[in-house]
Amino acid sequence: MxxxxxxxxxxxxxxxxxxxxxxxxxxxxxxxxxxxxxxxxxxxxxxxxxxxxxxxxxxxxxxxxxxxxxxxxxxxxxxxxxxxxxxxxxxxxxxxxxxxxxxxxxxxxxxxxxxxxxxxxxxxxxxxxxxxxxxxxxxxxxxxxxxxxxxxxxxxxxxxxxxxxxxxxxxxxxxxxxxxxxxxxxxxxxxxxxxxxxxxxxxxxxxxxxxxxxxxxxxxxxxxxxxxEELMNLFETSAYVLTLGNELTEQQQKELDAKFPINELLDGGKLTITLEQDNDIYDLMDLLKKENTIIEKIDRTTIDFEEVFMNLIQEEKNHAIHSIN
Structure with a gap:
């Protein structure tokens, strides 16, 4: 029908x-x-x-x-x-x-x-x-x-x-x-x-x-x-939580913010991050490898719609900035 x-x-x-x-x-x-x-x-x-x-x-x-x-x-x-x-x-x-x-x-x-x-x-x-x-x-x-x-x-x-x-x-x-x-x-x-x-x-x-x-x-x-439901599924597949064994250097944090703007370092060495492209996981690994940052655990994270909304707004903002540049 x-x-x-x-x-x-x-x-x-x-x-x-x-x-x-x-x-x-x-x-x-x-x-x-x-x-x-x-x-x-x-x-x-x-x-x-x-x-x-x-x-x-x-x-x-x-x-x-x-x-x-x-x-x-x-x-x-x-x-x-x-x-x-x-x-x-x-x-x-x-x-x-x-x-x-x-x-x-x-x-x-x-x-x-x-x-x-x-x-x-x-x-x-x-x-x-x-x-x-x-x-x-x-x-x-x-x-x-x-x-x-x-x-x-x-x-x-x-x-x-x-x-x-x-x-x-x-x-x-x-x-x-x-x-x-x-x-x-x-x-x-x-x-x-x-x-x-x-x-x-x-x-x-x-x-x-x-x-x-x-x-x-x-x-x-x-x-x-x-x-x-489709938006939830889309962002859930690209959101991760990494448990790190040591702290990020100041330079690593700068590079992380530049490459992956949707990230947050939580207590206990937990890094939450959203990867926009499938190949971004390799760039993230290279960034952490530079200073021999220990990765104790990687999990796909559950995501709520508030995070989906914020991700979409951030992506649109990043796209607008790139268009201007």
Whole structure:
């Protein structure tokens, strides 16, 4: 069965002038990717990479200088209101809630906004309050709820829209471990119910746990668009831990940093290192052999997605430096 493309992001570009210096900044530079119906996609990038600008263009909050966003066959630039019927956003800081209303009042208000009848919305609201474990706090003002409760309420409000896509900006930011886990479980249930989810986050365990695929943006460009599992496998094969019998010389450390920028010397003489090319292992052995450095043990290391993310950003940075030189 052919997978259905729900969102197409085509050649987005967006620039602006800094207020003080009037310097031109190209925030997004030819960003393209697709999102399949029913998948959980991680949209990632370091601060200032162009990720937030891309998100705002997908949501129709800002207009691109070039390119277009197509949601369920609708071009946002041509028919924004129609396109927005297919996407709901849960913004960081729970900005899509009214803090002076109770949890129940928020749900009633947003259900009414979507034109649902009283009977229709009452049944749905009761179901969401129960499913999201908000029933005991339904008459509390949002301003008095914990951050975790606010986040769960924001998700419930987004679900009331019954849109095809839910875009989440930092869904677990500031949550304790227990509530963060609870939110992740809710997101899995939402995905299993057929919703398409786009997650923008710096919480890499969330990406590793939830996302099937990730699009990583840096310096306004897409530097990776792969399945999370494939990226994990790619970097796991090139990450090693070496247990050394004696210390590296200052010159060895300089050469190591120049040749293998992703390395770290830990306590106990353990050197963690990522090798980009298959033949790099021979260069590493030659470097250690120069000073007769004893290698007591070599292990392939397990890697988490945070390390994968940092490796990709570092590789892109190194490539940019080499291009300039």
């Amino acid at each position: 052919k997978e259905e493309i729900l969102i197409e992001v085509k050649g987005l570009k967006k620039g602006y002038k800094k207020r003080k210096t009037k310097e031109w900044v190209q925030a997004v530079n030819n960003v393209s990717f697709t999102v399949k119906r029913g998948e959980i996609l991680g949209l990632l990038g370091p601060n200032g990479a162009g990720k937030t600008t891309t998100i705002k263009m997908i949501c129709g909050l800002i207009v691109p200088d070039e390119g277009e966003v197509v949601i369920n066959g609708i071009t946002m630039q041509k028919n924004r209101l129609k396109g927005l019927e297919h996407i709901s956003a849960v913004l960081e800081g729970n900005r899509n809630l009214y803090w002076r209303l109770t949890a129940r009042e928020n749900l009633e208000y947003f259900a009414g906004n979507r034109g649902k009848s009283r009977k229709e919305k009452m049944g749905e609201i009761e179901k969401l309050l129960s499913e999201f474990k908000l029933k005991q706090k339904e008459n509390e003002l949002v301003s008095n709820l914990s951050r975790g409760m606010q986040q769960k309420l924001a998700l419930a409000v987004a679900l009331l829209a019954d849109s095809d896509v839910i875009l989440l900006d930092e869904p677990t930011l500031g949550l304790d471990i227990e509530t963060g886990y609870e939110v992740r479980q809710l997101l899995k249930k939402i995905s299993e119910a057929g919703k398409t989810i786009i997650i923008s986050t710096h919480d890499m365990p969330v990406v590793q746990d939830l996302c099937e695929r990730t699009v990583i943006i840096n310096n306004g460009k897409v530097i990776a668009d792969e399945k999370v």
